[in-house]
Amino acid sequence: MIHSTEFKAMGCRIFAATENQSRLSPVELEDLPGWFEGWEQSMSRFRPESELNRINRSAGHPIKVSKPLWDVLKVAEKAERESGNLVTPAIHDQLVAAGYDRSFDSIPGDFQGPGRMDENETFLLSDIQVESRTRTVCLPFDCHLDFGGVAKGWAAYQAARRLRSAGSTLVNAGGDIAITGRMSDGSFWSVGVANPDNPSDNLEVLKLGRCGVATSGTDYRRWKRDGIWHHHIIDPRTGLPAITDILSATVIAPTIMEAEMNSKVAVILGGEAASSWLEENPVLAGILVYKTGRIVYSHRMQHFLWRKNERPSH
């Protein structure tokens, strides 16, 4: 039996489902909103009193951080390293300059607000001084962090881990999905891949066991400024929203953190480099939707697609 819950947190919809033989919903599902609230209070840049904002305000001074924030920092360091510096949380100022200076729900469709869109220097996490023993962080002056998707993926992963004692679990944090494993009868979870041109429709339905799946794209978190569309995926090489021919990239990886990072890399790289990136990493599978309407499936994707007449159990 599948038990589920849904609520809003971290600026997106959270959905969690746990499958077991019991008719009673696991109590952990009721704790879920509280966990997300705690993580959001720590890591949101849109809450003035969040721990992240305290760190951002203390640039130049060492500050001790909580265990969850430290863990996210470590995940972000790994993502930065494995992405060849294409995915980094040190692009806060570039996001603000591009116009993403408030919760996405509050950004008007077309606004003319201030902001500099020149190419500017970006920092990397390797520019930040960290002390593991005391869990202290010291940002360079003018460097500010935004964990964004990294925090969301980490939160989905943590929530799924905590829920898995109640049964096989799936947690979807705004499109970033962590799955702890197949259901008790061995069947797969089925997850739709949204059509970026019509999100109520699915391009494909995936059959998934233990893994992470994430979609990044320029199709949703975008806004118009001075008549030009901008989006939230910053290319650290330029400090500007990535110039890409990809509308959305869906990636399946062993963990949601890897899926999130690699989907973002695919969008930033664009072109044939994006499909090469997916093909060259043997643990990744992906679907790339180009702005031209072309859809590219990586070879390994065929293992995750439902064939006609195959049926999920739920």
Added chain:
Amino acid sequence: MNNKTNKKNWFDLKVLIATLGFLFTMWLWNSFSKELATATLAENPASNISDPGMTAVNPVISNVQPTPFTRILMGGAAPQVFQTGNSGYQPITQTSSSR
């Protein structure tokens, strides 16, 4: 002795007939499967490998509105044709750009 030889000859003949029958069946199978793959490609002319520079990668390419529930995955020596069943049931959830 002569009786044994006759039996052996008849057995050899049966093996030969069975072998020829099997080979003929495999030949027919192969011919029809090739025709089916060619026909599917012809019905969906927009499906192609667009960039010859991608030989090391060989991605799977289809157009944005492919023949419903049909994907052609280019892998190995011959095209693999299979159908995906993305209709008829609802997935439990959906992955999309952060919503």
